[in-house]
Amino acid sequence: MTLSTSNTIDFDSARLKLISEKKLSSVAIQREKAVKHMTVLGLQQRLTQQLQTSLELERVLDLFFTAVQEFMGLNSLEFHHDAHAVKVSKGVPSMHRCNYRMTHAGDFLGEIQFTRDKRFSEVQLQSLETLLGNLLYPLRNALMYRAALHSALNDSLTGIGNRLGLDQALTREVKFSSRHHTPLSLLVLDIDHFKQINDKYGHAYGDAALKAVVNCARSCLRDVDELFRMGGEEFVVVLSNTDNHAARFVAERIRCSIAQMQFEIDGDPIPMTASLGVATLKAEENNEGLLERGDKLMYVAKRAGRNRIAC
Numbered sequence: 207m208t209l210s211t212s213n214t215i216d217f218d219s220a221r222l223k224l225i226s227e228k229k230l231s232s233v234a235i236q237r238e239k240a241v242k243h244m245t246v247l248g249l250q251q252r253l254t255q256q257l258q259t260s261l262e263l264e265r266v267l268d269l270f271f272t273a274v275q276e277f278m279g280l281n282s283l284e285f286h287h288d289a290h291a292v293k294v295s296k297g298v299p300s301m302h303r304c305n306y307r308m309t310h311a312g313d314f315l316g317e318i319q320f321t322r323d324k325r326f327s328e329v330q331l332q333s334l335e336t337l338l339g340n341l342l343y344p345l346r347n348a349l350m351y352r353a354a355l356h357s358a359l360n361d362s363l364t365g366i367g368n369r370l371g372l373d374q375a376l377t378r379e380v381k382f383s384s385r386h387h388t389p390l391s392l393l394v395l396d397i398d399h400f401k402q403i404n405d406k407y408g409h410a411y412g413d414a415a416l417k418a419v420v421n422c423a424r425s426c427l428r429d430v431d432e433l434f435r436m437g438g439e440e441f442v443v444v445l446s447n448t449d450n451h452a453a454r455f456v457a458e459r460i461r462c463s464i465a466q467m468q469f470e471i472d473g474d475p476i477p478m479t480a481s482l483g484v485a486t487l488k489a490e491e492n493n494e495g496l497l498e499r500g501d502k503l504m505y506v507a508k509r510a511g512r513n514r515i516a517c
């Protein structure tokens with residue numbers, strides 16, 4: 207059984223509010239509150255300094271949890287913000303829980319849950335809420351930083367990584383592959399005669415076709431494989447720890463899936479195919495060299511008649 211207290215923290219009014227407020231009546235609680243107050247102040251000062259040292263959401267929450275955990279014997283913290291696709295967990299959850307839904311100036315900043323072995327006292331809840339006030343701006347900044355980073359590295363139409371994201375991933379993968387002597391392959395995929403879809407049905411349907419191809423290619427990949435949009439109707443799949451033989455197999459699987467894809471516009475079935483180049487990292491090759499080879503091989507597949515792979 208878990209015991210839970212749900213609260214809303216409304217930072218808009220610059221005050222922290224408990225939805226189900228219970229009365230603090232006993233003198234003992236008031237005394238405990240007075241003693242804790244000084245400590246909370248000290249902790250607030252420490253948090254103010256610590257939390258401004260990072261813009262990384264994970265790090266900010268880690269610093270907050272470590273500081274507050276010591277102070278009130280917390281077992282765990284869980285933060286999630288669905289719109290930002292973030293879920294961060296620290297510690298091991300326990301029986302007594304309290305939840306806060308955080309907002310600021312009308313913006314939703316996420317939900318946070320704390321757990322501990324013992325019940326939260328009123329004084330502890332108030333201290334926690336005071337300390338959450340220190341998390342507000344670092345949390346908001348970290349979410350903004352995360353969103354900015356996401357839009358810099360991802361394609362807004364399809365949601366997959368963009369050219370910059372590809373460059374970063376490929377640099378990382380090439381280094382890893384060279385250091386650990388593991389194979390690395392990539393596929394360069396280009397949709398065939400894509401211009402005809404745009405010309406016949408319009409750009410919006412062309413966009414829908416691009417998304418359909420992305421979903422189709424994704425369904426053929428492992429979780430660890432990464433799919434990027436290089437630009438236009440050209441995509442790259444980075445296959446870590448994959449040799450040329452296995453990469454050909456993946457390329458062929460994607461090619462078949464796209465050719466069999468049921469894509470329709472206003473009830474008209476639209477046949478779609480793609481040409482793919484398959485390249486595997488050679489000794490002494492860098493990420494640019496690998497990408498260039500993959501691209502050249504994709505054009506070999508185009509020239510050979512499209513709807514095929516070239517290795």
Ligand SMILES: Nc1nc2c(ncn2[C@@H]2O[C@H](COP(=O)(O)OP(=O)(O)OP(=O)(O)O)[C@@H](O)[C@H]2O)c(=O)[nH]1
Pocket residue numbers: 363396397398399400401402404408409410411412413416437438439508512
């Ligand atoms: N709808 C849509 N079209 C795009 C986008 N980016 C590029 N395109 C279009 O993609 C088309 C690419 O055409 P081409 O380079 O001639 O290639 P293709 O028609 O696929 O022919 P092949 O590659 O030779 O088989 C152009 O019409 C571009 O305008 C986009 O984001 N959305």
